[in-house]
Amino acid sequence: MRGKSMFMAVVTAGAVASQPALAQTAAPAATGEQAQGLEEIIVTAQKRDQNMQSVPVSVTALTADALAKQRIGAFTDLTRAAASLTITQQTNATSSSINLRGIGTYAFSISVEPSVAVIVDDMPVVQQAQAFSNLSDLARIEVLKGPQGTLFGKAASAGVVNIVTQDPTDHFTGRASVTAATDSDYRVEAGLSGPVGDSVGYRVSGFYHSYAGNMRNLTDGSLLNDEESYGGRVKVKFQPSDGFSYTINGSYALLRQAGTGLTIRSITPGSTPIIQNVAGVPLSGQLGGITPGAGNYATRVDTPGSTISKTSTISGRGVLDLGSASLISVTSFQDWRYNFRADVDGTAADVNAVLTNGAVHGGIVQSGPYHSTSFTQELRLASQGRGRLKYLLGAFYADSNTDRSFQRGPVALLSAWDGQAGSQSAAAFAQLEYAVPTGTTFTGGLRFNHEHISAAYTNTLSNATPATCVAGTAACRGTHNDDVVTWKGSISQQLHRGVMAYASVATGYKGWAYDVSSGFTPARANGTTGPVKAEHSTAYELGIKSRFLDNRVQLNVTGFWTDYNNFQGQSAVVVNNAIQLVLNNVGRVRTKGIEGEFSAKPTNWLRFDASAAYTEAGIRSFMGAQAYSGQLASSASCTTAAASGLCSFQDRSGGRLPNSPRFKFNIGATGEVPLGQSGAKGTFTLNYQHQSSVNFDLLGNPLTVQGAYGVLNGSVGLETGNITLSLFANNLFNTHFASNLSDSFSSMGGTATNPAHVINQFLSRDSQRYAGIKLGYKF
Template sequence: MHKKTMLIAGASILAFAQAAQAQEATAEEAVNSGLEDIVVTAQKREQNMQSVPVAVTALSGEAIANQRIADFSDLTRAAPSLTITQTTSSPNNSIILRGIGTFAFSIGVEPSVAVIIDDMPVVQQAQAFDNMADLSRIEVLKGPQGTLFGKNSSAGVVNIVTKDPGSSFEGSIGATVATDGDVRAEAMVSTPLADGVGLRLTGFYHDYPGNVRNLTSGRKLNDQSNYGVRAKLRAELGSAVTLTLTGAYSKATQDGTATTIREIRGTGTPRVFGSPALPLLPSLTGITPGAGNTNARVDAFGATENETASIAGKLSVDLGFADLISVTAFQDWKYNFQNDFDNTDLNVLSAFTGGAVNGGLTQSGPYHSKNFTQELRLVSGGSSALKYVVGGFYSNARTTRAFLRGPVVAVANWSARNTSETLGLFAQLDYTLPTNTTISGGVRYNHEKIAVAFDNNVAGATANQCAPGNPLCRGSNTDEVVTWKGSISQELAQQVMVYGSVARGYKGFAYDITSGFNPARINGALNGTGAGLIGVGPVKPETSTSYELGLKSRFADNRIQFNLIGFLTNYNNFQAQSAILVGTPPAPQFVLNNVGKLRTKGFEVELVAKPSDWLKIDAGAAYTDAVMTSFPQAQGYPGQTGQIWNGTASVLVGPCVSAAAATAAAPRTTCAFQDRSGARLPNSPRFKWNIGATADFPLGDATGTAIISYQHQSAVNFDLLGNPLTVQKGYGVMNASLGAEFGSVKLVAFVNNLFNKRYASSLSDGFGTLGGSASNDTHVIYQFLSRDSQRYAGIKATVSF
């Protein structure tokens, strides 16, 4: 696969070299034919994507429809540098760009990849996993973007732009049905209300029955039912002032969530918390572990509810020399969940209470986030050599969360609040010399105050365990930083540009708000005896320095687009989360770490060709080498053997290596800590590529369209600590569709995952709850299977008017 991509890149470079010399004579004709131009706002101003010295993958509204991008996770088909780790709970999902994402679900940790919808940054990344209806474009900006987009964009930005009302009446109704029971409906109407005033209304509904069968109850799990509406009013208040008001509401619910067993590994018998009365295997009747296993047995079905409401106003004033833009937004996000903590249908509580309490272990808890944002920016107008963007940004976010687990084993019961108030000032200047050389420089000042309050509501909680009302479990931290970016670009010929850039990224302090919270996570000092305390105050800021070289080009009469980007980014104190086992019986407890240093480097290739008016080819590839260059005191993964911690001092005594099989005379030694320096980051494929072709052809009085696409990625490990049992091997998926457009009616038949390739969107080790009883080497590996990991077909009908 690698050789094929290199051949494509080599052929494209050769074609570029031959065509560039003859390009000038046909420049004007070329611009008006061939590939369409895509306008992006990657630098807070509208620009042609090919002229922006930023690595950006942009999808037009037509491309979004053709590639059937209906959910956020579908973006991985079109952006090779993007991967998504999916779980049964959307707050635990992770958006990853160039190997860098957010590997933590503390409410105190902001995502490394910012998601922005119509100039409004979302507070929690989970808000992004919603239906994507009636979009104008999607921009995936890769690498640190903190200068213009703020501190929570240390790995990149996904910028989503919805469609504005048009100047004439239009509408559409669409419905999709699929063989796996999935049903979708969308409706849109856009109408002028008065001269210069228009309204656009969009609504969607989605129902999916699920892909996992709970053999205990007979019902399906991982279902989804969601709906939403959006209203957008755009009014021209005179010749120089435009006001856009947007209101949106959506709600998604699941009646049951579950993972399935992929593998059981080890010589012992998996038992819930090692209890002899709770062996797992007898309860697995009808379940055959494997990559294609879609059966589970759980007695707590699980449920989620995700509700988002937002309102935003954008005011644009044409001052002649510049545009003054104000964006004011408020969003309210609510989320609640419940799931089966022991992942079985065993009567766990009876075994531990002598029959006094029956049932299984569950965990649950609501989230609630509110965020007010205000951005004011001045964007230069005209076509002068000097261009600028100057602005300020204010954000006030508040998130609360409660968590309950038990009721009598592995008990947790806590509530917490996290607030963040941010003020940012930014500016960027671009100057184009007579040699068609453009020099750009940007800077951002960011001031932030974060605060936390944590109450451990478990009966008998001590002060060091954050008993309710303990003032030592309330705290705040203030931080300020300056980040910057510089670039230089050179136009070699019309529609051919090379550039280089360097940028400084930053992600601020974060409180580790998870079970096990204690005063040390606030003030950095052990209180009292300090027994059992984990943490040294808020987790330190994460910084990055990124270097990028790129070529952006169009040639062959504007029918071939070839972009090549090389990048290198170094991170210090990267924030990531891992699990340790605490308590009796031991239960997993998550701890936020500062990984010492990271490095991600590689290259990205994008090729778009339109050899004729009826055929278009899209291809992309990303080679990403994302490693932890220094992580010397990482926790050991579950059941890891060997020993590198000397037990008395914080000194490493060698790598944690495999040991011989355990025996009664020579039991295994658990690895408490390990050296992960040089290891790859989780869910970061070294190589990922996609290729697709779209062909238009006459079909009687109608127009037919055939689309075929293929995406492939190399193997990944989903565990930050390198558990060898959580590796997903490389795989490829092919999709195809055939459509016909009869005037205002369009019909599309499609098939997803044509060859039914099974793969996991995340893998986890159940060792914490299902370790062996006689030995410590039994592992139950669970997988989350996304809908797209199975073949399904369907048909979509759309009527426009």
């Protein structure tokens, strides 16, 4: 419970607090009849407040009430509500990926932008790993699908996850909740909000989370994949007049893990895995007490991985009412520090002792800190009123820098380096909407972006040379400038009251990038392999949004088709007659499909919600792709064979993108039943999520496939007065599933005659059944 006492003292001193329940940015219904139906959800998908049903964008919006009822407390929980969203998890969050419609980020470099931008209160996070934290005191979350580059910039080539926290209230209020689960997971959330005089409002919130872990390290008996995190947010809103307000928003969050790891799902029968190809160190000697399989939560490691992540942010948002328009200024600064340690060989074997005749003991370990900072400034002029013409004009500037150090060893697989990546961008954007009397609205948007990127790399190994970037090698530093225009056009038609159809075309952009990772050479700086070219996309959408039956039923359906050119990914190239795994433009990608979202409130006490997505996310062209681990030269897709009998390069054209289920759906029911005349009510929720099989390997390894599975969650509760009590159960049928699979063939001595495929898996907390209780209080 490190830091718990200090943090809880601060929260207690602030008073009590909050996980908001009904502060959901939902406009009040216009009539009593509508008041019994579905609420109106206001979103900022087009950087202005709009009814979600009138926005010609495919967006999933989760209000504070929906987030609470579905128990979405961590970023990874969002996959339960957004059918087009998947998350590929690793023990190291910097290698995890957020994917929308099958598109994610498949690269290691600190210079590569995410395909899915994460925005918190108008502030884009620098590194996607920052998103993998607790979600607390939220007003809503919007998942915008497809390229959003015109309004949200160059790091939104596949979509945006827009997170909006609660604002200060004009009356004194507070909430507090405590959650405990059978898998030793404990969570406390607290907050307070209210006015100070007539012109100042405040909001203070905080959380503490502790989780014991779900994997047993049989070497010392400890649990791995644990978590301890805590943080807080303070918002102060100044409103000296009706026409001007300024909100200062500061937050801090810390996440700490004492140990991380993977478990073994399978080992090829008849093979003899040899750890790190070191004779005399067979994997079989490390399997005592371990039974490989989908339900294997045991491992043996001698250096448990660890993680610490700290995020500090400060932002200011000013709004000036000019009468016919609003002038909005958002200034932000963020500082993210991350450090990790990982056991590379994934065992407790004394590999170093064998390699050094006992002079050095232990296994192969890698570690290293990250430090990212970012300053952003955005200025927007947005029209007001109900006129036929609406406009949004804006300018944006960002200055981001990331430093990383990396070490691996101490005997084998030696690597040590320091890297830096910087990006300065300036953009101007505009969007116009014009509505004609026939109920037709035309929308057009344009963005011009100028970017300057830089990279530097220093190899700190003792045998480094200018060819491998020894300290002071000017050729291992590079800069690049780029200008790009992205645009979007749409037409929407009001077909009937509550029914709107739309069609849109949009372009997206993901900037040039340096491959700042192990093996950096002058060629990656400004030579033959880097920086890699920008990724461009063109997206087409047809959609319909509808509400009917007295506002009790909502159905939104979207068809989409997006082409990506110069898709950025990690693959192999031949450099100086040797194969290197580097970042490059792997080819063309297409994602197409159909999405649907359904909500119904047939009675005042019962609500149904469902979403589904059918997605074909395929690789149109990927010639010269690296062979997957252990791919035989005789395989159909192999184009270049090695003398060893293994494949060196393959043609991946026609393959599917990783972790992109062809079909995924969520369906749930929520009920609130009055109990007598006291005002008390009973509550229940039931949610089922299913997805088809996925392959986690961009290169198509048939052994890294997670089969189709479904998960059922449920809860029952009681609300009386200011107190709420609920009992919940997750994964009722105890369905084990992996959030990532990888093959250790090359590091386990695999050959064409010794197919030592050792498949490792990341098992999330939700891959096991657990139950819990939550107690809440509000005033």
